[in-house]
Amino acid sequence: MAPFLNSKAPHVNGIISGILIMTIGLMSIKSGESSEMPSTFGRIQSNCRKHSAFITEYGGVGDGVTSNTEAFQSAVDNLSQLAAEDGGAVLIVPAGRWLTGSFNLTSHFTLYLDEDAVLLASQDESEWPALPPLPSYGRGRDAPSGRVASLIFGTDLTDVVITGANGTIDGQGDYWWNKFKKGELQLTRPYLIELMFSDHVQIFNLTLLNSPSWNVHPVYCSNVIIKGLTILAPTNSPNTDGINPDSCTNVRIEDCFIVSGDDCIAVKSGWDEYGIQFGMPTQQLLIRRITCISPDSATIALGSEMSGGIRDVRAEDITAIHTESGVRIKTAPGRGAYVRDIFVRRMNLQTMKYVFWMTGNYGSHPDDGYDPRALPIIDGINYSDVTAENVTMAANLAGIDGDKFTGICISNVSIALAEKAKKVQWNCTDIQGVTSNVTPPACNLLPEGDADCPFPDDRLPIEDVQLKTCPSFIRSTDSTPNKFQM
């Protein structure tokens, strides 16, 4: 049973009758933890919203055929003033199939998809406006001129929640995958959810299907929680990365199940000379309790676009099945910046090509304007407590000639090999570090010592932000008492 509403409640002239009880997540701050947090933390005590409305009140039709792009945009526009000035607003999408193109969100706002609600991404390109390239990328990734706005988009917002009782967002991506494969894209494909330059973002308890490209892309954001997402795309679909935190600070990604055609999580921060100039790192990132299936890509990738820097990433309790690699660092001359202070522990991996992979010659540049002398610094990479089975090769670790990857520490790793495993299990060039208690034994460049490759003891500020269930609130759109009460 849906937690808040009898999803079979009839729509009467577009209005849902009866008494609807729902829960919406909110952010709250544990007391006594605020000393090192940005000052904005204090202002948002709760995002249980004072106002609520149904998409049907704005002309929405959940028949899978009618376009709801205008309904969504006018709902958000209409609610935005109340949201900003009077206690926030939630837009509720009830059971149904709601076809829509791209629309924008607003601040102090929750988009709530009920259990049987499906947002269906339109395949009519006139429903998708264009945006300029991201400043830290200089061009779109699929095409130089720009990009198609994401299905759910927002920029310069604060306090945004996208959630639901495991409602679904279906990107119907095959249309875009085909255009990509045929080289017919004029603009970069849209993502399912993108928030830019936003603070206090929460995305949780949803299922995302068949994204045209990346699924969830917070970029230039801070204080982000992404939790309880089921993300599914065919394992041969192009660039359907699961979650891509990009030039973001203080981010928590947890309890997600991801099947995809590209990296399950890809940590990024801009591309070559554009990323170097923009200079905004991804930092203070916690990733935990993730399950990944991605036969041709990584469970967690750092890069390849990392030109604003990536630092202080902590990943733990990671499971992958039939995935190409565990953690992969991808970079190249021209990227500049750094990947440093990376900590990963407790990975459990089944059927994998490389458990550990570092690639110093990833290539793929935005244009010819990159500086080949801009060498990335890769330093302070600590991995521990890893078990893996059916592995082709333990580690393929290639730094850059003249730019060694340093401070690599790998401990307590037990890797069982596949029948057709490689003869050389640790292939190491241009790297420096140590190992301890690792089987099969590591290469000469990672000599055995007694290092335990510690994981940090301190907490990131985002660990102390809780998602809570709001006190149930009752919304009655007519005076018929208790007609559909559960």
Ligand SMILES: *[C@@H]1O[C@H](CO)[C@@H](O)[C@H](O)[C@H]1NC(C)=O
């Ligand atoms: C998200 O879903 C989980 C599992 O159904 C549920 O336990 C949790 O309360 C939900 N979270 C919120 C904040 O509603």
Ligand SMILES: *[C@@H]1O[C@H](CO)[C@@H](O)[C@H](O)[C@H]1NC(C)=O
């Ligand atoms: C839009 O908002 C105004 C004022 O908040 C309200 O009076 C009006 O009914 C709303 N329009 C719709 C279509 O809901």
Ligand SMILES: *[C@@H]1O[C@H](CO)[C@@H](O)[C@H](O)[C@H]1NC(C)=O
């Ligand atoms: C959505 O936001 C983008 C970027 O600010 C803007 O270009 C576009 O016009 C907005 N769309 C609507 C319908 O307001």
Ligand SMILES: *[C@@H]1O[C@H](CO)[C@@H](O)[C@H](O)[C@H]1NC(C)=O
């Ligand atoms: C959400 O829905 C997906 C797809 O149906 C399902 O695999 C997943 O288990 C559901 N999650 C929860 C918490 O019910």
Ligand SMILES: *[C@@H]1O[C@H](CO)[C@@H](O)[C@H](O)[C@H]1NC(C)=O
């Ligand atoms: C080594 O890692 C395994 C899990 O892979 C864990 O159970 C065990 O406690 C670890 N040993 C030490 C000494 O930390």
Ligand SMILES: *[C@@H]1O[C@H](CO)[C@@H](O)[C@H](O)[C@H]1NC(C)=O
């Ligand atoms: C082991 O990995 C191979 C691919 O390398 C795969 O075909 C096979 O099914 C896997 N075996 C098990 C038991 O998972």
Ligand SMILES: *[C@@H]1O[C@H](CO)[C@@H](O)[C@H](O)[C@H]1NC(C)=O
């Ligand atoms: C080992 O690494 C070198 C240098 O990166 C590469 O050329 C070679 O193909 C690798 N060997 C294997 C078996 O992966």
Ligand SMILES: *[C@@H]1O[C@H](CO)[C@@H](O)[C@H](O)[C@H]1NC(C)=O
């Ligand atoms: C990684 O482990 C080594 C060896 O224990 C330690 O010296 C180093 O400080 C750790 N790296 C970081 C970034 O903490």
